[in-house]
Amino acid sequence: MDKIIENNVNDIVDTILKDYTHDRSIDKMKLFTQPDRFVIIKIIDNLMKIMYPGYFRDTSHKIYIMENSTRVLIEDTLFRLNKQIELALKYSPNYENADDCELHVEAQRLTVDFFHTLPKVRALLETDLQAAFDGDPAAYSKEEVILSYPGLQAITINRLAHELFLLNVPLIPRIMTEYAHSTTGIDIHPGATIGEYFFIDHGTGIVVGETTTIGNNVKIYQGVTLGALSTRGGQKLQGKKRHPTIGDNVTIYAGASILGGDSIIGENCVIGSNVFITTSIPAGTKVNIKNQELKYHQGKKTVNEPVDPDETWFYII
Amino acid sequence: MDKIIENNVNDIVDTILKDYTHDRSIDKMKLFTQPDRFVIIKIIDNLMKIMYPGYFRDTSHKIYIMENSTRVLIEDTLFRLNKQIELALKYSPNYENADDCELHVEAQRLTVDFFHTLPKVRALLETDLQAAFDGDPAAYSKEEVILSYPGLQAITINRLAHELFLLNVPLIPRIMTEYAHSTTGIDIHPGATIGEYFFIDHGTGIVVGETTTIGNNVKIYQGVTLGALSTRGGQKLQGKKRHPTIGDNVTIYAGASILGGDSIIGENCVIGSNVFITTSIPAGTKVNIKNQELKYHQGKKTVNEPVDPDETWFYII
């Protein structure tokens, strides 16, 4: 009785190996033929160090001259990203008929193209940093924003992933933004187009869909959804404009939902907390929900309405 | 003045060691007598590799023959899980009078029983994968879903934890699902019973309670709560059916709450965003909130109602 596991190991292994032979999607296991999520997370770490060189450092070796360590960091990132892109291209309909040699060359070209976008991305991130510091009275310094704000982390990873998305690299952009989603609770699809000076406060629960367009100087708070309307269309809707367009200088407060590809929020609008919008709003409009009607009970009495003393008050837990 | 810490180390250590002698719950420290959260996270990583063998790999060594590495992986997982279960069983009221030898045998039996459920779990996960791909126009490939979707990650860990829950293993199932909660924002109790073709989109903020039952082909979106109603009953409610029952082919949109153990949502229902339900809904019903009444202001004018020009408009930040 003491060797139950030992006696069952071979049976268990055989059962599981046999379970891999059903030819389902989960059974595909061509070795080393797809991007590796953990390598992509390492690439994100590297890119954070390249974006903010004085803030995130490699502490595994002593650095005297930043230039030297930056050279090594960039080379390492080029090498890893190139390899992952080459693996990812096999999932692109654009390269269905390409041979391995063509993919090899194309992956290198895309990797180099991506790196040439980095100064543009860094210029945008400087505006995001400024917007976060200016917009939040709880921000004591810009260093605090860079080292701790989830909103800046999410938009950094999103802006990088968006460049790969624009280069039509499959899989990797989404793996990157879902990693940001995992660490910040902020779910921005890499396809979304976002202007400069973008500020996300708190951020948990934010969803920004693939075909969303956001102007300059926009602020959004926790729980905001920029989403799609659907009648269970599923895959048939792929590629269509399904998500809203947000103008410059718009603020969208916590819990608001703006939905649909035809919804355009004009410049300088302010969308209040918990507002639910499926249409366009003209420029310069403030939108709020009407004052919520509340019930107040004190013991068996009520303040503002007749009340059934036997009414049960329930609460969600 | 330069050696403040050095001069205070012994005093600090003594103060903290003394603080451990108050016999409170936080002071319990019988060595190696309880499950280790970090080992359980390692077990989850292993199980992800066993569930999706071609997608999550051990990159620490070169693999030529998948079968060989799978054998090692399964043996390692059996060994670790067995040890953690043996530690956890001491917390089960079912084994209060068992001696160490009985626990040793029982842990092995439960470990083997758990592994025999894996093909059944994998068959369910294939349906979840299909549901996610079919339901989301932003999904470009099934590989993208496996490698990046938090919903599939959460349901994978939940289905595994649920099998351990059904075997009455204490502690470990909840540590597993709270790890999924931490990485995905999706909080599903391991006790919840969930049918095939289950799809979670976005997912942040979802809460599914312990005694929830969910049918086949159900979709839920971010911020949905399948929760309990309570009058601060606390521990007295343990084990009672407190959470709703959801029929087949039901869709529950973002932010909806369905509450209470007597609430049954019939087959083919559609529950709209932000709906708050504490009763049953007959099969085939669509439920929406009535159109929200909104206030629109432009400068000092309003579009749809008389307005006090001195009214202050506040926003949550």
Added chain:
Amino acid sequence: MDKIIENNVNDIVDTILKDYTHDRSIDKMKLFTQPDRFVIIKIIDNLMKIMYPGYFRDTSHKIYIMENSTRVLIEDTLFRLNKQIELALKYSPNYENADDCELHVEAQRLTVDFFHTLPKVRALLETDLQAAFDGDPAAYSKEEVILSYPGLQAITINRLAHELFLLNVPLIPRIMTEYAHSTTGIDIHPGATIGEYFFIDHGTGIVVGETTTIGNNVKIYQGVTLGALSTRGGQKLQGKKRHPTIGDNVTIYAGASILGGDSIIGENCVIGSNVFITTSIPAGTKVNIKNQELKYHQGKKTVNEPVDPDETWFYII
């Protein structure tokens, strides 16, 4: 064509290094002059082991005598935290004119002062643990709460960060609480003042602002915001009381928002799900939203109102 990356490495490196010379905030890179986020995460791990010595252990070496390993752990944490505080003090307006020697001494003093608060913090955590176990029918044991509940993890890190905040240590407290935010979805500013027996259930999406005050025996659920009201005041509001005051024995259910520095929720209040409050509430009051008016459709018929049979029903995705 085969060496595209090799041929472009130097150009890419030069472009990025040149991009670092624009003298923007993101270009600051004085070596080793600011706190390191990853070291602070290591310090948090150590502090979790010091707070709950029997629950989170260093598994990298065998432990026979807990006292010995605790001594090493405390020394390591003192050393690391002291170094990070010394780096952080340069960001404090209080030490603008201090020389390196003064900072060196001050950092040691603050480190020692922080460690002397740990028994007080542990006493509070024991009350939080008790509140979580008493309040949640899904909690099977206190061990389960310590090993898996995100609410206890968040309040533990928050109480530690709050002590550093009270000592006016810059940067580090916020990095600590944003780490907790990342792993739990619970965003509590280190400035918030929180009484004993504090219980957070589920927790994802909770936001508690910097100047919030919370009494004893308070429970809050997922998605609760204790936030500020603003008219885009930004940095001008720094340091002002902007967030609410919550009395003893108050329960705040999922999705409720309580906003503004003048809002005081009296003792023994119960705030229902999704309530939105910007004023004070007298002690002993229960506040709920009025019953939501819902639309029910079955095929082309409705149950409770006339309906346009051609009306399109949309859903957010």
